[in-house]
Amino acid sequence: xALSQDGRTLVCAESWARQLTAFDVAPDGRLGNRRIWAELxxxxxxxxFDSQGAIWYADVPNAYCRRVREGGEILDEVKVDRGAFACxxxxxxxxxxxxxxxxxxxxxxxxxMAGTGQIVSVEVNAPGAGWPYN
Numbered sequence: 001x002a003l004s005q006d007g008r009t010l011v012c013a014e015s016w017a018r019q020l021t022a023f024d025v026a027p028d029g030r031l032g033n034r035r036i037w038a039e040l041x042x043x044x045x046x047x048x049f050d051s052q053g054a055i056w057y058a059d060v061p062n063a064y065c066r067r068v069r070e071g072g073e074i075l076d077e078v079k080v081d082r083g084a085f086a087c088x089x090x091x092x093x094x095x096x097x098x099x100x101x102x103x104x105x106x107x108x109x110x111x112x113m114a115g116t117g118q119i120v121s122v123e124v125n126a127p128g129a130g131w132p133y134n
Contacts, residue, residue, distance in 0.1 A: 002047045002055065005129035011037050013044035013057060020044060020055060020068075038072035046086025046100070049130035056097060056124075058084035065099050067124075078122050089128025097124045 001012045003025070010023045010031060022037035037055075044057040054069045060083035067076035078097060083104030090098055103116035 002049050003131040004049055004053070005051070007131075011047065011049075011055060013047045015043035015045060018043055020047065020057065022070075037070050038068050040066075040068070040072065045084070046088070048088050048128060050089060050124075050126040051094075051129040052126045053129075054126065056087045056089065058087045058099060060085055060104050063101075063104070065097065067126075076124070078120075078124075080120055082116060082118070089124070091121075094128035095124055095126070097122050 001010060003010055008025050010025050012021050014021050019039050020037040022035050023031040024033040025031060042059040042062040045060055047055050047057045049055055050067070054067050054075055056065050056067050058065050063081065063083055064077050064079045065084050065087045066074055068074055078099065080099060080101050082101045084099050084101050086100045088098050090096055099120040101118045101120055
């Protein structure tokens with residue numbers, strides 16, 4: 001999940017549905033107005049907002065992180081050599097995309113992932129915004 005910079009929109013990654021789902025956040029914290037924020041070609045896992053209101057999402061089986069805008073337009077992609085599980089924008093000016101990765105052999109072979117994890121970092125154009133942050 002990720003919360004927009006203004007705190008008014010919560011977006012959840014729904015891996016099995018292959019979509020990002022958004023909710024409006026009321027002043028008292030209640031959620032409403034559930035809607036599809038973006039339909040995706042693969043299953044999203046970890047997500048984060050950037051300062052332009054786009055979302056980076058990690059995709060385990062397709063081994064990449066993609067940046068999408070509301071509606072699903074793909075704006076950028078970072079390919080990795082193993083499954084991408086989560087991503088976060090951080091660093092001094094929040095313009096470093098950190099990606100947690102590990103070899104992916106499928107749900108039935110998760111025991112084979114041990115020792116294959118890496119954190120990959122790449123500089124991107126739009127810095128992070130919203131929450132979570134660091």
